[in-house]
Amino acid sequence: MTAASSRASAHSPAHSSTRSPAHAASAAARAARATSVGSRTDVGRVREHNEDSLLIAPPLYVVADGMGGHAAGEVASEIAIRIFEEAAITEADPETLRRAVLDSNRAIIDGAREGLGKQGMGTTLTAAVIENDRLLLAQVGDSRAYLLEGQRLHQVTRDHSLVAELLSRGQITQEEARVHPNRSVITRALGSDPHVQPDLYEMRVHEGDRLMLCSDGLSGMLSATTIQQLLLKNPDPQQAADALVDAASEAGGHDNITVIVVNINKVNPLANARHKRRFIWGVAVFFLVLALLVAGTAGGIYAYARNAAFLINENGYVTLYRGLPGEVLGLELKWRVEQTAVPVSSLNPTTIDGLERGIQAESLNEAWELIEQYEEQLERP
Ligand code: CA
DSSP states (O other): OOTTOOOOOOHHHHHHHHOHHHHHHHHHHHHHHEEEEEEEEEEEEOSSSSSSEEEEEEEEEEEEEEETTTTTHHHHHHHHHHHHHHOOOOOOOOHHHHHHHHHHHHHHHHHHHTTTTTTTTTEEEEEEETTTTTTEEEEEESEEEEEEEETTTEOOOOOOOOHHHHHHHHHHHHHHHHHOOOTTTTTTOTOOOOOOOEEEEEEETTTTTTEEEEEEHHHHHHHHHHHHHHHHOOOOOOHHHHHHHHHHHHHHHHHHHHEEEEEOOOOOOOHHHHHHHHHHHHHHHHHHHHHHHHHHHHHHHHHHHHHHHHEEEEETEEEEEEEEEEETEEEEEEEEEEEEEHHHHHHHHHHHHHHHOEEEEEHHHHHHHHHHHHHHHHOOO
């Protein structure tokens, strides 16, 4: 390790937590328990200054590789880190992450205009948020995120660089890319284009997975195979970070070297259960409300039926019932009161027709009044 090596003490999680609301602090504490982290940034063997910056503020991890030379590159990367620190991100929300990238970009452009650093300064940015089993990444430039799943290492971000474009067109190989004379030319950075957008990636992670973020001073010096071997050989994240930086330095250390290794120790099944519980509870509430509606409706119908009355033709005579004719929800809601001496056949055709189905009355009194009217019809000659 050289004298310029540091372990990111300037951006400790405790520092950012003190500015965050209590819930953010507890989310950060949960995130910190679920992961263990190692990191290191090193000037390398060729450069005089370290323009890389990093942030460890669980569940947020950021690597920024500044450019523009001394008193510019590190200013740009530090501005980006400061904006992310202030954003106090506690959730894997793509819009929040995108917003922090856009704010960083604007802060660097404004900073240069106001005399901070130098005109033309810029930075790459690779930011990761790990919330339970979700990994969200924002990418601008050629810093990288790798994920080690079991024994397999994947590069999960795509570089915004000239060689990445040549690679994707099949014009050069991976090994040629690592030594290409224009390998440091990047096609997207923060600090120049006010309309820059990050690439966003979202994926599932599992217990035991390991995330590595690094600047090109690491990935440019070490092959993916070497990175994979060093991660597998060093299960402890700080030892892994040290081994990776040492190896990149021994391989030449042509550029500043920065790495963050995050071990995903615990994927909390409760977080998923919480969602499930909320869903089941939602379904339960739905059925409860439905049951109450049905019960309420049935209760209402029953109460109405108890008060209501109807007349019907039973064996040729007008017969009085309390309740409702026919069936309601498959139930008979009627109680026979008495059969009158009024023959149905003596009544007018409309009434005869009505008595076949039942003539509804609001109350027993109203039904008696109808019976009296029928009796009057009978008495007329
Ligand atoms: Ca670099």
